[in-house]
Amino acid sequence: MHRGKFGRAVVALAVIGVAGCGASDSGSGAASPGNGTEVTRVTVGIIPIVDVAPLYLGEKKGFFSRRGLDLEMVGAQGGAAIVPGVVSGQFQFGFSNTTSLMIAQARGVPVKSVVNGAATNGRIGADVTGVAVRKDSPVKSAKDLAGRTVAVNTLRNIGDTTVRESVRRDGGDPSEVEFVEIPFDQMPAALDDGRVDAAWMGEPAKTIAEAQGARVVASPFAETDPRLTVATYFTATKLVRENPSLVKKFTEAMTESLRYASEHPDEARRILTTYTKISGDVLDDLTLPSWPTRVDMASLEKLASLGEKDGIFGGKRPDVDALFS
Incomplete structure (x- = not known):
């Protein structure tokens, strides 16, 4: 927990x-x-x-x-x-x-x-999941995730697959994203502490992170298919x-x-x-x-x-x- x-x-x-x-x-x-x-x-x-x-x-x-x-x-x-x-x-x-x-x-x-x-729900920027970064992060969009660590709740599953698609669609190299496995409820702290550069979060973790100032830079589900x-x-x-x-x-x-x-x-x-x-x-x-x-x-x-x-x-x-x- x-x-x-x-x-x-x-x-x-x-x-x-x-x-x-x-x-x-x-x-x-x-x-x-x-x-x-x-x-x-x-x-x-x-x-x-x-x-x-x-x-x-x-x-x-x-x-x-x-x-x-x-x-x-x-x-x-x-x-x-x-x-x-x-x-x-x-x-x-x-x-x-x-x-x-x-x-x-x-x-x-x-x-x-x-x-x-x-x-x-098909809403880019306001979907039920999103990739969030800290407020001061240099990451502005999905392509900037290349070369950075991104938390997902389970490796080699729907999270990293759809995050890669967001990166690909935004012009970045998905093979350069490094994924790490962290439970959803621990992601806001991991992001806030700087243990990861970004986190693919479901709710309510995403809303908690946003309340701490995190920014959503990609909506992998909606971007993969609305x-x-x-x-x-x-x-x-x-x-x-x-x-x-x-x-x-x-x-x-x-x-x-x-x-x-x-x-x-x-x-x-x-x-x-x-x-x-x-x-x-x-x-x-x-x-x-x-x-x-x-x-x-x-x-x-x-x-x-x-x-x-x-x-x-x-x-x-x-x-x-x-x-x-």
Whole structure:
């Protein structure tokens, strides 16, 4: 967790501990509430960030319980950590950035995306992620990142792939960027202390850094594609095969949640206080992603091509249609 001093802007992402649950590998653990309706316990591996607000909002609004689903959310550092939990049956569903899912599939891991998670809002300079530098930094735009250190939360993943694309599009040499791995919540301090020249931050870290005077010099998601599908909810192909009814219920409830969050952004913003510890000034200022109900296949093909160029798939291009459609 973040240990820097930011005054009122301090944030500690709440990692929800794994509680003992009775769900089986196929998500068939059930309980009977007072009305006699069978309820299925469903464990979802998530990253406790802004992007998953619709999931929590949908739970609060009853979109899952009306379909007989009792959700338990379990926090993790990133999609790469959630994938093994889903495949092993620890989680019935998981939230992951789309590059992590492509990497998994290219390596033969049996996963399947089932519903959209989050997308860029398409606003350069005001997207849900951005590359930030200190106020006094000589870096003025993405091309100036060449020859400098840039923090990302996970190496060889969606962060460095899209940052390279921003540098490339701005006329710089992406091969000269040095990436270092730092958790999102520690990035504002790392940037402020001068341990890195720049940091690719998600929310709320980006807003915290900006409150300290940091400047956003690139918006890699929006610059890669203004409709880029950033993350989705996924499951193991085994669950799709063995319990299609459960997958259908989760997908329907999540789709309703995405639609509701898009139509009620203030409620989506407020739900963040239930699974993160964000001060009021940060909550008011942070940027929300877009929450479309459908993935954008063209943007995912572009992301796959960039990942292939970076060599992160081990020489085997992922089958985007099989994974996301």
